[in-house]
Each structure stands twice: as structure tokens, then as C-alpha cells.
Amino acid sequence: MGRMEHSASRRAQGDNLSYFLEDPGTGTLYRRGQLLGKVPLLFLTPALRARDSFCLLVVCLSAILLPQVEREIELHSHLSHQHVVGFHQHFADRENIYMILEYCSHKSLAHILKARKTLTEPEVRYYLRQIIAGLRYLHQQGIIHRDLKLSNFFLTKNMQVKIGDLGLATRDEQAGRRRGVVCGTPNYLAPEAATGQMPPRGVGRAGSIGREWDMRHQL
Structure with a gap:
């Protein structure tokens, strides 16, 4: 540029x-x-x-x-x-x-969880389905996000989830050449990504997000 x-x-x-x-x-x-x-x-x-x-x-x-x-x-x-x-x-x-x-007028899932403290199981399923659909598309395009977390899942006025903030994103083949480089937010890293053993592909992080919702639900 x-x-x-x-x-x-x-x-x-x-x-x-x-x-x-x-x-x-x-x-x-x-x-x-x-x-x-x-x-x-x-x-x-x-x-x-x-x-x-x-x-x-x-x-x-x-x-x-x-x-x-x-x-x-x-x-x-x-x-x-x-x-x-x-x-x-x-x-x-x-x-x-x-x-x-x-413009995502309803901010992010982090704001929703902070205000609500917990989400119902149907709500978690509703949001996770959209997150996984977005991740599937990114992976089909050969892109790894590398910083998936609640504050990067934005919400439109219709409560539709939008994955954003691609500042750490990279091409799949580029991530493969950089094994051992750890990117992202520590609490949301998949175990294999945290140890640098393989490129983070998002599935493990989606699981971490689901676990956070589950823990909040139990509190």
C-alpha cells in the first residue's frame, strides 16, 4: 500500500x-x-x-x-x-x-456476557452455530484467525454474530511454516496451540469459548 x-x-x-x-x-x-x-x-x-x-x-x-x-x-x-x-x-x-x-450495533458477545453474567443453553447453541459457520468459511478461504475470543465476536442489531478483528490472522500455509510461534489471547488458546505444536485452527478455541459459557452458567 x-x-x-x-x-x-x-x-x-x-x-x-x-x-x-x-x-x-x-x-x-x-x-x-x-x-x-x-x-x-x-x-x-x-x-x-x-x-x-x-x-x-x-x-x-x-x-x-x-x-x-x-x-x-x-x-x-x-x-x-x-x-x-x-x-x-x-x-x-x-x-x-x-x-x-x-457496523455491529450490539457490540460483542463479551459485552453481552458481562451484562447478563450467564447465557442459556439455547443461546449458547445459537451463537456457537454462527461462530462455527464463520470459522468454516475462513478455513475454506485458507485463513486462520489466531485470536478468537468473545470480544472479537460482534453482534448486529439482529443479534447475528460476526467474526472480526483479523489483525493476527494469517494464511494457512504461512502458519504451517511458522510452527512454534504462539499468537492470540492466552485464556482462549487451544492446548496444542499454546505449546506451539501445531497451527491454531479455531476449533479448540471455539471449545474454550463454549467452556467459558458453561462455567459462567454453573456459577
Whole structure:
């Protein structure tokens, strides 16, 4: 990804809109909305009002982060599945890389579990079926997520699960060449992944998530 020489943001003047973000390649204009945690909400603004909503992921340009971000964009931008967060666009300016992603208004399963403390068995089955469907699709595309956890399972307004945050994802063949490299969140690592014996494929982590739900149910 080359560095773009145009500024991707500009201040609005004379109205109540805080500021705009412009894709310098296409001229598409977005209006920044409220924060969802640390992630800004964007609105597509052909008429300067809320139309289509997106989430904006901002990554500062650095020599350390750039290869990882470029890999994430390359992998995520080619994915299209009902249980994977949609990737709409990306662009950059002199300071940041911007990824415009599908808006999941009900946050994540981590938020649901924190608020509810426990889930019923039918709810767990409902969510796990969707997670496994999303994982099956990723594996069919030759992609290993490597950081599956409740906070990376996002929820739409219809309570549909979307697997997101592919920052540690990699191609299956690349993971195979890097045996012994452990990636992910420790509490969600499958045993074979934690020991570096084989690439984590997600099934063990899905089991870890199911066990966490089961433990919460017993408390």
C-alpha cells in the first residue's frame, strides 16, 4: 500500500457536524459520529445525514505495524460471509491507515456476557452455530484467525454474530511454516496451540469459548 499524499480528513465549518473524513482515492465523504468504545462511528454522507453506518478502524502508520496492517487488509478485504464482519473500504494519509468496516450495533458477545453474567443453553447453541459457520468459511478461504475470543465476536442489531478483528490472522500455509510461534489471547488458546505444536485452527478455541459459557452458567 503506497502512502497517499492527500489529507484524508478536514474540519467542517459553520455547522454542527464535528468533522468529515474523505477517501482521497474516490472522493467518498464520511461524517464522523459518536465513539463506540474507542472506535468512531462513521456515516456515509451524500446528503450530510445518517444514511449507511460504518465503523472506522484507525491505525497509525509505522514501520513496525505496517506489514501486519497490510496483511490484515489483504485478507479481510477479500472476505464476504454473513458471519464475518464486512470490509467496505480502506485508504491512508500521511499519518494513518483507515479501515471502514461493517457496523455491529450490539457490540460483542463479551459485552453481552458481562451484562447478563450467564447465557442459556439455547443461546449458547445459537451463537456457537454462527461462530462455527464463520470459522468454516475462513478455513475454506485458507485463513486462520489466531485470536478468537468473545470480544472479537460482534453482534448486529439482529443479534447475528460476526467474526472480526483479523489483525493476527494469517494464511494457512504461512502458519504451517511458522510452527512454534504462539499468537492470540492466552485464556482462549487451544492446548496444542499454546505449546506451539501445531497451527491454531479455531476449533479448540471455539471449545474454550463454549467452556467459558458453561462455567459462567454453573456459577
